[in-house]
Every structure is written in structure tokens, then in C-alpha cells.
Amino acid sequence: xxxxxxxxxxxxxxxxxxxxxxxxxxxxxxxxxxxxxxxxxxxxxxxxxxxxxxxxxxxxxxxxxxxxxxxxxxxxxxxxxxxxxxxxxxxxxxxxxxxxxxxxxxxxxxxxxxxxxxxxxxxxxxxxxxxxxxxxxxxxxxxxxxxxxxxxxxxxxxxxxxxxxxxxxxxxxxxxxxxxxxxxxxxxxxxxxxxxxxxxxxxxxxxxxxxxxxxxxxxxxxxxxxxxxxxxxxxxxxxxxxxxxxxxxxxxxxxxxxxxxxxxxxxxxxxxxxxxxxxxxxxxxxxxxxxxxxx
Amino acid sequence: xxxxxxxxxxxxxxxxxxxxxxxxxxxxxxxxxxxxxxxxxxxxxxxxxxxxxxxxxxxxxxxxxxxxxxxxxxxxxxxxxxxxxxxxxxxxxxxxxxxxxxxxxxxxxxxxxxxxxxxxxxxxxxxxxxxxx
Numbered sequence: 101x102x103x104x105x106x107x108x109x110x111x112x113x114x115x116x117x118x119x120x121x122x123x124x125x126x127x128x129x130x131x132x133x134x135x136x137x138x139x140x141x142x143x144x145x146x147x148x149x150x151x152x153x154x155x156x157x158x159x160x161x162x163x164x165x166x167x168x169x170x171x172x173x174x175x176x177x178x179x180x181x182x183x184x185x186x187x188x189x190x191x192x193x194x195x196x197x198x199x200x201x202x203x204x205x206x207x208x209x210x211x212x213x214x215x216x217x218x219x220x221x222x223x224x225x226x227x228x229x230x231x232x233x234x235x236x237x238x239x240x241x242x243x244x245x246x247x248x249x250x251x252x253x254x255x256x257x258x259x260x261x262x263x264x265x266x267x268x269x270x271x272x273x274x275x276x277x278x279x280x281x282x283x284x285x286x287x288x289x290x291x292x293x294x295x296x297x298x299x300x301x302x303x304x305x306x307x308x309x310x311x312x313x314x315x316x317x318x319x320x321x322x323x324x325x326x327x328x329x330x331x332x333x334x335x336x337x338x339x340x341x342x343x344x345x346x347x348x349x350x351x352x353x354x355x356x357x358x359x360x361x362x363x364x365x366x367x368x369x370x371x372x373x374x375x376x377x378x379x380x381x382x383x384x385x386x387x388x389x390x391x392x393x394x395x
Numbered sequence: 396x397x398x399x400x401x402x403x404x405x406x407x408x409x410x411x412x413x414x415x416x417x418x419x420x421x422x423x424x425x426x427x428x429x430x431x432x433x434x435x436x437x438x439x440x441x442x443x444x445x446x447x448x449x450x451x452x453x454x455x456x457x458x459x460x461x462x463x464x465x466x467x468x469x470x471x472x473x474x475x476x477x478x479x480x481x482x483x484x485x486x487x488x489x490x491x492x493x494x495x496x497x498x499x500x501x502x503x504x505x506x507x508x509x510x511x512x513x514x515x516x517x518x519x520x521x522x523x524x525x526x527x528x
Contacts, residue, residue: 138408145407148474152438152463247407247476259505312467315439316425321463324440328462328476335407 107371118360125353131243132346139339155312165326170291171267174211178266182273182341183223190352193222195284200272203286245338254331261290273337274344282344400469411478419471420447421464437466443519456481458523484524493517
């Protein structure tokens with residue numbers, strides 16, 4: 101029979117763990133709301149950029165830019181993997197890493213050299229465990245990636261792409277589809293296949309002649325809009341990753357709390373049984389002793 | 396809303412300003428442009444400088460760093476990567492970054508461009524901040 105005291109100690113420690121996971125769940129919920137607000141704020145910007153792109157296209161300008169041109173052969177590719185800095189978020193990092201490793205093998209076959217860059221300590225640790233070398237890493241992106249930080253990284257890629265040191269940039273991250281659905285995806289950001297979000301373009305509107313006056317010229321605006329569009333896309337990846345991370349942590353902690361409650365119930369039952377049988381045993385001993393004295 | 400224009404100032408992180416205004420001045424890449432009521436539709440590229448929004452005789456001033464402006468049917472959208480209230484600029488910080496940039500001896504073209512960029516940006520910021528007093 102299990103020792104009642106040992107059972108009680110175990111129950112106490114499970115209770116403590118439950119308190120921690122419950123708190124972590126609440127924190128993740130609060131952070132998720134914040135991250136969600138940031139993501140919503142960014143869509144205002146994205147939509148307006150898309151609007152400008154559409155208006156530019158309507159003006160009959162031929163949209164051509166070095167960032168939009170596909171290179172004939174990919175000599176050097178870069179794979180950027182977005183993971184979290186902290187663990188305890190279920191399958192979040194595992195899923196991203198799995199997609200990353202798949203794409204890495206693919207890219208290694210199709211292109212000459214591959215440069216692997218990782219954001220997040222968990223991703224670094226995961227790749228190290230798999231014995232994969234990482235050429236560059238970022239660990240300063242927390243749950244609130246700022247546009248300035250992302251744009252610095254983006255500028256690095258843009259310069260490298262224009263200089264011809266990289267021919268392709270793929271990003272692996274967790275896409276936020278809805279609160280109940282996130283999935284890890286691989287997206288090719290460079291070369292840009294389209295500027296602006298295709299899904300958001302308003303096809304329903306009848307195409308009319310562009311009425312805009314472009315200052316100083318459509319070409320100059322295009323020169324600026326294309327890199328901005330890339331930066332916004334990359335920023336969106338980071339924001340999506342941050343939102344998804346908090347959701348993943350929320351769900352993981354929720355189930356951890358539920359499991360702890362279940363365990364406490366189980367342990368309480370065992371403890372009560374053990375305690376009862378201990379008491380019964382003691383009473384039997386006393387009765388036995390009394391009977392022996394009387395007899 | 397007769398005689399008013401709707402002005403929106405957005406960055407990727409938040410909408411900094413969203414209200415009706417009487418008159419808006421934006422820093423274009425080659426000089427400032429004023430936008431009043433019933434301005435012709437326009438898309439313009441912004442430089443570094445000050446956005447002035449006039450609402451009921453009072454002015455709001457922001458520093459913006461590049462981006463675009465779109466004017467259509469009395470709607471002015473200022474789309475920029477970085478925007479801050481002119482009163483939030485810390486002169487000491489900007490001066491420090493200006494000095495740091497000036498003391499750098501660039502070796503590659505990229506470093507040279509970065510240096511020029513930081514200097515123009517800091518100078519524009521200082522110019523905006525100098526009007527604070």
C-alpha cells in the first residue's frame with residue numbers, strides 16, 4: 101500500500117505546477133490579445149500599400165523591378181526560419197522545424213548553396229540537436245517584433261539580393277489562419293511574385309482610368325513601393341509567428357492545467373484510500389491488543 | 396463633412412493619426428506639398444521631414460521618414476515606415492546618433508549610403524524638433 105504522506109507530497113507539487121501552468125495560460129492569453137491587436141494594426145498599412153500598387157498598375161505602367169524578376173538559376177538560396185525564444189508551447193517549434201528541414205533538403209538539391217538563418221533560441225537548439233549548421237541567428241525578436249528591427253533584417257536581404265549574393269529567399273513560419281487554426285508554411289519572399297496581397301485586391305470594382313497624378317513619377321514610386329512591399333510581407337510573417345506562438349502556448353498550458361486537475365483528483369483518491377486503510381489497520385491493532393488483555 | 400479632409404497617418408505598427416483636418420502639409424521627396432480641400436487625386440513619394448496637420452486652427456506635427464501619400468476624394472493617407480509626434484523627438488538622442496554617424500569613416504558604398512542616410516534623417520529630425528520651442 102502506498103505511503104499516505106508520499107502521496108500527499110506529490111499532490112502538493114502537482115497543485116503548485118497547476119498554479120504555474122494556469123498563470124502561464126493567462127499570460128499567454130493577454131499577450132495573444134496584444135499580438136493580435138498589432139497584427140490588425142498592420143493590416144491598415146498593408147491595405148493602403150496594396151491600394152497604391154493597384155492604382156499604379158491601373159495607370160498602365162509596366163511593373164518591372166529587379167526584385168520581381170525571377171533568376172534563371174538559383175545559385176544561392178537563403179532559408180529563414182522563425183521560431184520562438186521560449187518553449188512550453190506545444191508543437192509550435194517542432195512543426196516549423198519539420199517544414200524547415202524538408203525545405204532545406206529540397207533547396208539543397210535545387211540550388212548551389214544554402215544559407216540557413218534562424219530567429220529564436222528554440223529553433224537554434226532544435227537544429228543543433230539535429231546536427232544542422234546555422235549561418236546566422238537572431239534572438240532579439242520577442243513577442244512584439246518592431247518594424248524597425250524587421251526592416252533592418254529585410255534591408256540586409258534586399259541588399260544581398262540586389263547585389264546578387266542570394267537568388268532566393270524562403271521563410272518558414274507559422275501562419276495565422278484563425279484563432280483555432282495555425283499552420284507552418286514555407287513562403288518564397290524573394291523574388292517577389294506579386295507586390296501587394298493578391299487576395300486583398302479588389303477585382304469587383306470596375307477598372308477605371310487612373311485619375312492619379314504621380315509625384316514625382318510612377319517609376320520613382322514603384323522603386324520605393326517594391327522594397328516596402330517586401331518589408332511589409334516579412335513583417336507580417338514575424339507578426340503571424342508571434343500571434344501563433346501565443347496561441348500555441350495558450351493551448352498547451354490549458355491542456356497542462358487540465359491534466360494537472362485530473363492528476364490531483366486521482367492522487368486525492370489514492371491518498372484517501374491509503375489514509376483510510378492506515379486507520380483501519382491501527383484500529384485492528386488496538387482491538388487485537390484489548391482482546392488479548394481481556395482474554 | 397463640407398470643407399474638411401479626412402487625414403490618416405499609418406505605420407506598420409499602428410495608426411498614429413486618424414481624424415478630420417482642414418489642411419495637411421506633407422514632406423515630398425523634393426520639397427513640401429500642401430493639401431487642401433478638393434485636392435486633385437495624387438500619389439506621391441515622401442522624403443524625411445515634417446507632416447503638419449491643421450485642425451480647427453490648431454496644428455499637429457509629426458516626423459515621418461519616407462513612405463507615400465495618397466490623396467483621393469478628400470481622403471489623405473500618409474503611409475510611412477516610421478512616424479512620431481514632433482514633441483516626442485529627443486534632441487540629445489538624435490544629436491548623439493548624428494555625431495556617431497559623422498565620425499564613421501565609410502569604406503564600402505553601402506556604408507557610405509547608410510552614413511548619408513543617417514545624417515539626412517538626423518538633420519531632418521533636428522529641424523523638426525527645433526520648432527518645438
